[in-house]
Amino acid sequence: MANLILLLGDQLSDRISALQAANPAEDRVVLAEVLSEASYVPHHPQKILLIFAAMRQFARHLQQQGWQVSYQRLDDADALGDLGQVLQRELARGHYARVIMTHCGEYRLHRQMRRWQAEWPLPVEIRPDTRFLCPLRVFRQWAVERKEWRMEYFYRLMRRRTGLLMTAEGKPVGGKWNFDADNRRAYDGKRPLPLLPATTLDEEGQRLAAMIAERFSTHFGDLQSFHWPVNRAQALHLLGTFIEQGLPGFGDYQDALSSQSPFLFHSLLSSSINIGLLDPLEVCQQAEAAYHAGQAPLNAVEGFIRQIIGWREYVRGVYWQTMPEYAESNALAAQRPLPAAYWGAPTGMACIREVVSAVRQYGYAHHIQRLMVTGNWALLLGVQPKAVCEWYLAVFVDAFEWVELPNTLGMALHGDGGLLASKPYAASGKYIQRQGDYCAGCDYQVSRVTEPDSCPFNSLYWHFLKRHQARFAEHPRMAMIYRNWQRMEAGQQQAILQRAEWLLEHIDQL
Numbered sequence: 001m002a003n004l005i006l007l008l009g010d011q012l013s014d015r016i017s018a019l020q021a022a023n024p025a026e027d028r029v030v031l032a033e034v035l036s037e038a039s040y041v042p043h044h045p046q047k048i049l050l051i052f053a054a055m056r057q058f059a060r061h062l063q064q065q066g067w068q069v070s071y072q073r074l075d076d077a078d079a080l081g082d083l084g085q086v087l088q089r090e091l092a093r094g095h096y097a098r099v100i101m102t103h104c105g106e107y108r109l110h111r112q113m114r115r116w117q118a119e120w121p122l123p124v125e126i127r128p129d130t131r132f133l134c135p136l137r138v139f140r141q142w143a144v145e146r147k148e149w150r151m152e153y154f155y156r157l158m159r160r161r162t163g164l165l166m167t168a169e170g171k172p173v174g175g176k177w178n179f180d181a182d183n184r185r186a187y188d189g190k191r192p193l194p195l196l197p198a199t200t201l202d203e204e205g206q207r208l209a210a211m212i213a214e215r216f217s218t219h220f221g222d223l224q225s226f227h228w229p230v231n232r233a234q235a236l237h238l239l240g241t242f243i244e245q246g247l248p249g250f251g252d253y254q255d256a257l258s259s260q261s262p263f264l265f266h267s268l269l270s271s272s273i274n275i276g277l278l279d280p281l282e283v284c285q286q287a288e289a290a291y292h293a294g295q296a297p298l299n300a301v302e303g304f305i306r307q308i309i310g311w312r313e314y315v316r317g318v319y320w321q322t323m324p325e326y327a328e329s330n331a332l333a334a335q336r337p338l339p340a341a342y343w344g345a346p347t348g349m350a351c352i353r354e355v356v357s358a359v360r361q362y363g364y365a366h367h368i369q370r371l372m373v374t375g376n377w378a379l380l381l382g383v384q385p386k387a388v389c390e391w392y393l394a395v396f397v398d399a400f401e402w403v404e405l406p407n408t409l410g411m412a413l414h415g416d417g418g419l420l421a422s423k424p425y426a427a428s429g430k431y432i433q434r435q436g437d438y439c440a441g442c443d444y445q446v447s448r449v450t451e452p453d454s455c456p457f458n459s460l461y462w463h464f465l466k467r468h469q470a471r472f473a474e475h476p477r478m479a480m481i482y483r484n485w486q487r488m489e490a491g492q493q494q495a496i497l498q499r500a501e502w503l504l505e506h507i508d509q510l
Helices: 035-039 044-065 083-093 107-119 136-143 150-161 205-213 232-253 270-277 282-293 296-323 348-363 366-379 385-395 403-411 430-437 456-467 480-488 489-507
Strands: 002-006 028-034 068-072 094-104 125-126
Touching: 028 044, 028 107, 028 205, 035 282, 044 205, 044 456, 083 094, 083 107, 083 150, 083 403, 083 489, 136 150, 136 296, 150 296, 150 456, 232 282, 232 489, 282 296, 296 403, 366 385, 366 403, 366 430, 366 456, 385 403, 430 456, 456 480
Parallel strands: 002 028, 002 094, 028 068, 094 125
Antiparallel strands: none
């Protein structure tokens, strides 16, 4: 008997485990655009377009390879609202031995799949997602052996497992595991920025875009600047462009902020990797080859590979090791609502305005814009973690909960109490000034702390430290900061706190 194989919108790979050992002539593949997946948060229209356009192209690719494919479009007259209904309709049409799927990327959907296993009359097989370089069982074993989880040590494990940037003697190339200290320069405009490869939608893709623009018109985000790869050929072209033009400057400027470009030297490959168009190992191997060929410096290549085999694999392990309790974490008891500026409301704060404007236009921000601008702002304000996490999941084209939730709740908001990152990523406006040019176009003065036109980040930074003093004052990486606070005169401390309190009462008027 044939098998029924479900592929999700982030599983668009010939290597996906659900397809392995299947028979294209007998087995049937199901892909479905369903409203529940497109709207459980108000996804950016470019995210919806990316996934649905890529699904349609991958379905055609499978058919050209001889696979039998059942495909539901969102605008089909008989379109069903969720994946379970789509599968049950297909099961009613034929005789199948079992349903096969690959482990998904979100706990809510995984729980639904486990219910199918328990309730449906035929076997439902959930296979590991072998696109990831660290099986969940390996992460679980690594985690249970340690009192504290730290990405740096996990990253070293992954370097050894993959052999990336390792010598024949088992040592890290260049004598160090991590060259992050070399990757913090502000962009000076001297190195030419990479050209952004254009993505051309075919006629069907253009019709899909028009449908999405109409149907999801209330969702935050524009469609006009869509440029994300929707098939493997386009993704490979973007990869080649990055290796040639972006990677050489990526290391020096990966933490930079610039009003000249929202992308700088970042690869823009995360969405292509996350939905399956590119394999993470092949991406890392091409970057490694560029180093050995003398085409990119070690600090750039190591930093890029660390993002993929370090952070990407690490946050996935944390997610599946700790869910569902992790999603409810709120260690700092943050309860404020998300400011309207995150949805594009006018603000005089240039850094927030620049990043949110780019997110509206492209559905993208690089990691420092996410962590040290929008994330840092929410941390200092004390915004409720669920509200922040929902925003990140909704507005970024590369956001799936397995990668979004730990990065947002754990790294940006310290909502997990230090499980993911040992200390909060809190910073004043001086950090943003040091990393780029946003402050030059701001209504507020980054050099001031207590005045009415002072940068809001400055006083709120000290207010954050003061209200969480009991938790962090003895932290070895924060003790010096608290000593600086204690050295301030009482009047200065009071003025800082008063300015911060005023800001907290007027967040949506800044």
